Amino acid sequence: MRILILVRNFLPGYHQVIKGDWNVAAIAYRAYDLEGKTIGTVGAGRIGKLLLQRLKPFNCNLLYHDRLKMEPELEKEIGAKFEEDLDTMLPKCDVVVINTPLTEKTKGMFDANKIAKLKKGVLIVNNARGAIMDAQAVADACASGHIAGYSGDVWYPQPAPKDHVWRSMPNHAMTLISQAQPLMHN
Numbered sequence: 001m002r003i004l005i006l007v008r009n010f011l012p013g014y015h016q017v018i019k020g021d022w023n024v025a026a027i028a029y030r031a032y033d034l035e036g037k038t039i040g041t042v043g044a045g046r047i048g049k050l051l052l053q054r055l056k057p058f059n060c061n062l063l064y065h066d067r068l069k070m071e072p073e074l075e076k077e078i079g080a081k082f083e084e085d086l087d088t089m090l091p092k093c094d095v096v097v098i099n100t101p102l103t104e105k106t107k108g109m110f111d112a113n114k115i116a117k118l119k120k121g122v123l124i125v126n127n128a129r130g131a132i133m134d135a136q137a138v139a140d141a142c143a144s145g146h147i148a149g150y151s152g153d154v155w156y157p158q159p160a161p162k163d164h165v166w167r168s169m170p171n172h173a174m175t176l177i178s179q180a181q182p183l184m185h186n
Ligand SMILES: NC(=O)c1ccc[n+]([C@@H]2O[C@H](COP(=O)([O-])OP(=O)(O)OC[C@H]3O[C@@H](n4cnc5c(N)ncnc54)[C@H](O)[C@@H]3O)[C@@H](O)[C@H]2O)c1
Pocket: 042, 043, 044, 045, 046, 047, 048, 065, 066, 067, 068, 099, 100, 101, 102, 103, 105, 106, 127, 128, 129, 153, 154, 177, 178
């Protein structure tokens, strides 16, 4: 959902509707198809694997970086390519999804140096933990356009203070933590 919201430039279109505007060109120049895009997950455990499985019908190039390579049979079924070196995977990705736990190694992992390795115009989705990112470096990269969109439901700290830099950075689609109920009520 978060990848599609960013890729299709959904929120600016929604905000135009609320404001009574109608400027299709202002939305369309940043709206793309997911098909053919390269999507890399950093971490391919339970959630990373489910993500890759759900992305398969979109005909994307799927990459994953993890400490562990999947069994060849599962890798083939999912249709994702293993990238042993994170810094080699990052410049290839149009979309990067963070699916690692917060550890001493991943805390602040996406700092200005790591972000500089990303493709210009990359979209980032992080539903793992806010502290994996250097919050100011993400905001700076959104402001410069290096990151074209950032979405997630995890912040550091939580609850996010009113002046958290992610609240006001351009091209974000952040929400509060989203907890879904198992079934819809009738
Ligand atoms: N936003 C939410 O409400 C929410 C809900 C569930 C989970 N999460 C977060 O998502 C994370 C992932 O969840 P999961 O169920 O897939 O966990 P998981 O343990 O099944 O998978 C984590 C994967 O990350 C890999 N990994 C760990 N450290 C790494 C590193 N330094 N570099 C590369 N790969 C590394 C592991 O090998 C593993 O495959 C959780 O740790 C949690 O923080 C958030």
